[in-house]
Amino acid sequence: TMPMALLRAWRERGMAEAGVRLIATGEATDDSYLDATGALAAGLVTSHHYSYAHDSAANRKFVQGFETAYGSRFRPGYFAVAAHDALAAIDAAFVRAGAGAGGERLIEAFKGLKIDSPRGPIEIDATTRDIVQTVYIRRTEQQRDGRWVNVEFDRFERVRDPNG
Known part of the structure; x- marks a missing residue:
């Protein structure tokens, strides 16, 4: 993957040892391929809206x-949770x-819809x-069982599209 190639090049060029910190978006360490990325992503700080390791009953x-x-x-990675949320939103709408709502009423039902x-x-x-x-702001860490996860350590709640 492109993120793995970037991380490999960053490590091979000694950027971490030179004091250059790499901060990325969550696509660099998506849970669906994080085990394959492995130690290349160790300590990487990313921002994203989903982590397999998110601590909640719903997750x-x-x-x-x-x-x-x-x-x-x-x-599951962010594509899986997006699909889940899309179907949950449709169901809730x-x-x-x-019963028997037409298209316009259904579209209106999405406005202000909240989902856990x-x-x-x-x-x-x-x-x-x-x-x-x-x-969430996360750090990639290896767990005791050997799996790599994105551990959340900070968050920005209720983030909206800045262009919306």
């Missing part, structure tokens, strides 16, 4: 369901709009209809 349930369906060899996502609380902004979510 534990999501991870358990994912692993039941696909095995523990695979981990149908419930909110009521595996990534944390999310909502659809009533005016812009953009997602409002928490963005």
Whole structure:
């Protein structure tokens, strides 16, 4: 992957030893390929809206369901949680709009919709209809079982699209 190539080049060129800190977005250490990235990502600080290691009841349930369906060899990444959230939002909008709702009523039902996502609380902004979510600051660390995870150590809550 491109993130692995970047991390490999950064390590091979001794950037960390030279005191250059690499900070990236979460795509650099997505959980779906983090074990393959391994030590290349050790200590990397990233910002993102989802981590497999996010500590919440909703995420534990999501991870358990994912692993039941696909095995523990695979981990859900941000694409998996986005798909989950999209379907949860559609379901909640149908419930909110009521039986037999047409398209316009359904679209209106999305405005201000709030969901307890595996990534944390999310909502659809009533005016812009953009997602409002928490963005986490994480560090890539190896766990006792040998797996690599993105450990959250800070957060920015209710982040909105700055152009929205």
